[in-house]
Amino acid sequence: MKFKKCGFLLFFAMMFCFAIPSFASAAVVDLLEGKTGTLGSKEFKNMTDGNKSTYEKVYTKEPIMFDLGDVYNVDKFTINESKGTGSENPATLHVKYYDSNKKVLADYTKFAFTEKINDVRYISLQYNYLNPIWVYEFKVYGTTDKVTDVENLKAEADLKQITLSWNNPDTPKFMGVNIYHGSRSLGKLDKTKNSYIVKGLESATEYEFTIKSIDENGFETSGAKTKVSTKMPVLPPPDKVFVTPQNGKLVIAWNGVSSPYLQGYNVYIDGKKINDKPLTSSKLAVNSLENDKSYKVQISAVNKNDVEGEKSKEVSEKPSSSALEVEYDVKMPFSPLDLLTSSVSLLAILGGFVLLSLAIIWFKPLKELIVKAVRKGKEKK
Structure with a gap:
């Protein structure tokens, strides 16, 4: 009797030892993660991409097919595992397992089910009850001893x-x-x-x-x-800010920030931003201010990712009723180029007369010839 008992214990111990490696060699993974479902030429990636925020609208009588790429033993499947299915009706829902020859091994009409099915190669999903179902996650768990993706x-x-x-x-x-x-x-x-x-x-x-x-x-x-x-650089503030006092207002100007990432500027008066969206110009007139009251002005740059940089140093100024009014943004009647062109043209016209006068003064034969011609003209008269 003792021998039989010892033999039984030895047999049990051997079975346990051999069983441990088999358990350790298999891992439970989501077999569908990263896989693409197909229905004709249309592809479905969002419900198996591992992102809980992306989804597919499923509404089809024909199955959306997923190829696992190899044969696996499947333990269970879930639909919208994280968000839940709420009041969704599983009527007309079908989740099917197929073997390598696309023979149906199992057909389920639930949003989740646990059952071990061996030798599964393909999995399909279809649903066409009243309105589309939004599928954020379609997971199929199975065991494999093969190395899978991270x-x-x-x-x-x-x-x-x-x-x-x-x-x-x-x-x-x-x-x-x-x-x-x-x-x-x-x-x-x-x-x-x-x-x-x-x-x-x-x-x-x-x-x-x-x-x-x-x-x-x-x-x-x-x-x-x-x-x-990668992140976009946070831009520095303008290196110089100019504030001109006016009657009841301040005219603010600043040196532009040179950067391909610049979206615009924010303007602050006494620490409060006064523009709704970044300004694309480098000048602003702030009206309806109180004369003889000091205001602190700061400017910041905003990049194209809407990230604001540091504010510039404070510049203080007071509006004044006695300030000289300056018109801003008034276009000149002519540009510097127009002025230069006009000057050259005028010089070309006057230049001939100037040269002729110099020639008359300094070239005596020419001077005498002109005098004789004038005298002859008078004698004929």
């Missing part, structure tokens, strides 16, 4: 660098990741790392990065991708 890839942008972070696959065959900027390799990280800082980038520029998982044989997955733009 999940929850995020990018945090700064002015000249981007920080990437992600969740690594939970499988012993996962060895690390390769990081790419476009098609250019940025480096390789081992499986203990789940973040990377890309430095030396241009500001206000869009970049695309791909994180590819590596298995024990060195093979890469297709990769998780993200697009992100």
Whole structure:
């Protein structure tokens, strides 16, 4: 009896030991994340892109097909897992599993269901009850011992660098990741790392990065991708601000900020912004002010991302009833170029007379000839 009991315990221990690796080698993942559904020539990406804010309006009698790319054992599916389906009616809803030959293995008419189905290659979704259903998330969970793409890839942008972070696959065959900027390799990280800082980038520029998982044989997955733009520079204030007092108003002007990222300027009087949207000019007349009262003026620059920079130094001035009124934004009747052109033309006309006078004065034969001609003219008369 003792021998049988010991044999049973030994058998149980061996089974337990062999079972542990099998459990550890399989990871539960969302098999649809990053996959594209198709219906004829139309593609559906937003409900499987991992973004809870994007969605697809599903309203079709024909199935939207998703190819898992390989055969998997599926455990469950969910629709709008985070937001919930609320009062949506699952009538006419169909979620189907297919094998590699597109033979239907299971057909569900619910928004979520848990059931283990083996050897699933394709999954479809269709719905056409009254109005379209907005699908933010369509997730299908399954187990696999294969290395999958990293999940929850995020990018945090700064002015000249981007920080990437992600969740690594939970499988012993996962060895690390390769990081790419476009098609250019940025480096390789081992499986203990789940973040990377890309430095030396241009500001206000869009970049695309791909994180590819590596298995024990060195093979890469297709990769998780993200697009992100570096931040736009915050602009300095104008270096000089000029305030001219007038009767009941102040005329403010400033040196423009030279930058391709400039959207406009904000003007502050006593710390309060007085314009609704950034000004595109570098001059402003502020009316309805109290004479002999001091006002503090500041200017700031705003970039094209609506980010405002620091304010300029305060410039104080008082409107005055005795101030000399100056007309601003009045176009001159002629430009400096017009003045120069007119002067040259006048000089050309007068120049001939001046040269002739000089010739008469300094060239005696010419002078005598002119005098004789005048005398002969008088004698004939």
